Amino acid sequence: MAAATAQPILEVRHVSKRYRAARPLFRDVTFDVQAGEFVYVTGPSGSGKSTLLRMIYRAEAADTGTIQFCGKDVLALAPRAVPFLRRNIGVILQDFKLIGEESVYDNVALALEILGLPQREIYDRVRQALDRVGLAGYEDIPAADLSGGEQQRVAVARAVVTRPSLVLADEPTGNLDAGNAAMVVDLLEEVNAEGTTVLLATHDNMLIAARPHRTVALVEGSVDEIREARAVEDVRYGAMSQEAFQP
Amino acid sequence: MNHLGYYLRRTLAGFRSEWGTNLATVLTLSVAFVLVGSLATVALSLGNQVERWGGADQFQVTAYLRPDAPAAEVAQLGAALEAMPEVRAVRHVPGDQARQRLVEAFPEEQDAWTSLDASFFPGYVEIGLDPSTADEAHYRQLVERVQKLSIVQQVETHGDWYTGVLGIHRAARVLAIALGSLAIFATIFVVAHTIRLNFYRRKRQVEVLRMCGATPWFVRVPFLLEGLFGSVLAAGIALGAIALFVATVRDRLVNVAPVLGQTPIQHLPAVVWAGFVVGAAAIGLTGAWLSVGKALKA
Numbered sequence: 081m082a083a084a085t086a087q088p089i090l091e092v093r094h095v096s097k098r099y100r101a102a103r104p105l106f107r108d109v110t111f112d113v114q115a116g117e118f119v120y121v122t123g124p125s126g127s128g129k130s131t132l133l134r135m136i137y138r139a140e141a142a143d144t145g146t147i148q149f150c151g152k153d154v155l156a157l158a159p160r161a162v163p164f165l166r167r168n169i170g171v172i173l174q175d176f177k178l179i180g181e182e183s184v185y186d187n188v189a190l191a192l193e194i195l196g197l198p199q200r201e202i203y204d205r206v207r208q209a210l211d212r213v214g215l216a217g218y219e220d221i222p223a224a225d226l227s228g229g230e231q232q233r234v235a236v237a238r239a240v241v242t243r244p245s246l247v248l249a250d251e252p253t254g255n256l257d258a259g260n261a262a263m264v265v266d267l268l269e270e271v272n273a274e275g276t277t278v279l280l281a282t283h284d285n286m287l288i289a290a291r292p293h294r295t296v297a298l299v300e301g302s303v304d305e306i307r308e309a310r311a312v313e314d315v316r317y318g319a320m321s322q323e324a325f326q327p
Numbered sequence: 328m329n330h331l332g333y334y335l336r337r338t339l340a341g342f343r344s345e346w347g348t349n350l351a352t353v354l355t356l357s358v359a360f361v362l363v364g365s366l367a368t369v370a371l372s373l374g375n376q377v378e379r380w381g382g383a384d385q386f387q388v389t390a391y392l393r394p395d396a397p398a399a400e401v402a403q404l405g406a407a408l409e410a411m412p413e414v415r416a417v418r419h420v421p422g423d424q425a426r427q428r429l430v431e432a433f434p435e436e437q438d439a440w441t442s443l444d445a446s447f448f449p450g451y452v453e454i455g456l457d458p459s460t461a462d463e464a465h466y467r468q469l470v471e472r473v474q475k476l477s478i479v480q481q482v483e484t485h486g487d488w489y490t491g492v493l494g495i496h497r498a499a500r501v502l503a504i505a506l507g508s509l510a511i512f513a514t515i516f517v518v519a520h521t522i523r524l525n526f527y528r529r530k531r532q533v534e535v536l537r538m539c540g541a542t543p544w545f546v547r548v549p550f551l552l553e554g555l556f557g558s559v560l561a562a563g564i565a566l567g568a569i570a571l572f573v574a575t576v577r578d579r580l581v582n583v584a585p586v587l588g589q590t591p592i593q594h595l596p597a598v599v600w601a602g603f604v605v606g607a608a609a610i611g612l613t614g615a616w617l618s619v620g621k622a623l624k625a
Contacts, residue, residue: 139538160542167540179532181344191539196329238539 088148089115089246089277090136095145095155097131105131109145111296113279115245118272120288121281123298129281132298133248136279137169138162150245167195170239170276172268174251176231178238180224184215187223188238195242209237213267229260236267240276247271249280253287265291330545337549338556345525349553352521353561359510359517360565360607366503367599368569372592373496388454388470389483394422394446396478401452404476408454413465416455422448449480511610518554518614526550526622533623547619554615555608562607566600 090113098104105128113119121129134140136147138154146153154165170191171177178187188209192202210216213233218226223234232252239247249268253261265280265287272278282288288295342349392401401419408417420428426448430440454473456466466484474482526533536546577592595603 137538163537163540163542163545165540166538171538177531177535177538179535182532187535190535193330193333194536194539194541194545198329199332242539 087115088112089117089150090279091146091148092132092136093146093148095132095135095142095147097128097135097140097143106298109298113277115277116272116275118269118278118293119280120293120295121279121298122283122285122288122295124283127298129283129298130250133171133250133279133281136246136248137166137171163194167242168245170242170244170247172232172235172239172247172249172252174254176223176228176235176255178223178231178234181222183220184210184223184226184234185219187234188241191238191242205241206237209241210234212240212270213237214263227260229256229263232256232260232264233267236264236271240271244276246277246279249278251282252280253282253284261287330548334548334552338552341525341529341549341553342556345528348521348524349557352517353557353564355517356514356558356561356607357564357568359514360562360603361568363503363507363510364565364569364595364603365572366499366506367603368573368592368595370496370499370503371595371599373499375593387456387484388466388473390452390454390473390476390479391481391483392450392452392478393480394449396450400478401450404478405452408452411469413456413469414454416453418453418455419450420453421450422446425450511606514558514607514610515614515617518558518611519618521557522550522554522615523618523622525553526619543623546623547616550619551612551615554611556611558607558611558614559604562604566595566603570594 092109092111095109096104096107105126109128109132121132123129131140135142136149136154138157142155145155147155149165150168152165157165179190185206188206189202192205197205206219207216210218213236215230215233215237218230218234223231226234232255235252239249247268252264252268256264261284268278268280269291280293390404405417405419408414422445426440426443426445429448430437433440454469456469470482470484473479533546573592573594580592
């Protein structure tokens, strides 16, 4: 893992979200992520992990609070600035979010086409990204024809090909078997080792146990129960308790 | 400009992936454009016919002279007419010149013209009134006065033909404008719905684009180009079909209705073609813009 710098790349402050008035999804969530860190966001299903990640790339609005990314409050960005925020964030989702009928190459190249890079550079960078995720030679295959693990690796390639500052991975191993899941997490750790900050949302306690990183837990949406665990040893999903997260 | 290649590739890919829908749309638009283009062709041809029969010559009167009309009286008539302020031109065509004109107009009947007696070709006086000073009343008044002259055996005018064709021309023009307006709305509607359908079929693609930081404009352009290309293609098909129809029918029409002249129906001029294509492009862009704008907001 690359050494995290003291400079927070992401500062989440007092963020709250509710879909139903009677039951907030979470309240007053506050934590920092340093540049170059690998951080898990964990919590049971429905705790708001995905919503929190979606807020970071402004696919979702918060009711209150601020999320500073590289010093800018993403929640206060004008709509026209949101695409430029997203160009600095690679996103990997549980359902891969690939365009099935398009080739592996086109799926990865899409992120670079948006940046308006020359075709030669796009070609080189896509080849490098696919090589890195072990899919060299798969360029012309339609994404839908790949296995789940391969599709998720294409999604990883697409997320990192633009060399973003931050990669958000929302349950990236949720649809994968153990072998493929390990491969995807290996890739994310490699990306992190090169200096990219990674925020991985998961409820897979086995994964957290096997690959220890700092963990932010969202539990029951109560402000008292949302804790940030800085010591990896303190956080074991199966043994999670309020005491374990006392600062 | 770096995005131009992407836009074109994406547009072509969109056309290919939704070829059935796009083909149906192009054909539907073609039919609408053929309808409007045909009416424009008819209106234009009638307009030309009106101009030929009427227009500057709409107040032209031909006074056929009696064979025994004294030359002095004919000359006197010409001078009197020329002195009238509303008369633009007076021309006396003697019988032999009248025969020569017929020979030139219908050379295949030359033998028949030459074999006929000179009395079959009365001399005549062509009287052209100035449209800027003469009105319908002047025209009627002049016809009545000339008809009363003893040296005149018959007065021919193009008035009835002119009035009839003018009426048809006006109706065709109104119909072309009305149907053209309807067609514009209908085609915008068709394009908008096709593009919206394509948009929803490619919803995942749009979601991925937005997730990766595409601006709304970047998402929108390929759909706009799809609307534009489809519409322009339809206009091209329609104009080609109309041109083919005009080329095929024109000669036959001359044989069926020689009174219409050598060019009873005419090809649309280049400026109208250009206007048609630009209009189709505008329709395609408008339809696509409306549908994608709504879909992006949704």
